[in-house]
Amino acid sequence: ADASYFRIDLPNSGMVILDKPLDYETKTQLQVVIFAVETTTKEKYNTTATVTVNVLDGDDQYPQFQPCAPVYEDGDHNICTNPVYSVNIT
Secondary structure, eight states, X not given: OGGGGEEEOTTTTOOEEEOSOOOTTTOSEEEEEEEEEOSSSSSXXXXXXXXXXXXXXXXXXXXXXXXXXXXXXXXXXXXXXOOOOOOOOO
């Protein structure tokens, strides 16, 4: 199932490429087994490698309503005061 996150563009590059976004809240680690085989020799030598990808939790944002009036900014995160919203329901 983890292999569905990746693709290998063949026949030229052989590079393992991320094919869809990763989400730390859904899956923190992925493993994919890569199988390679020689096609130009009669021996057809082959090998496998297991690639483990650890997903980092790097995009957490404080919940906020817009517009945001920042009261604190540290470059990566903002803490905002929010306007007061009111509504009358009959």
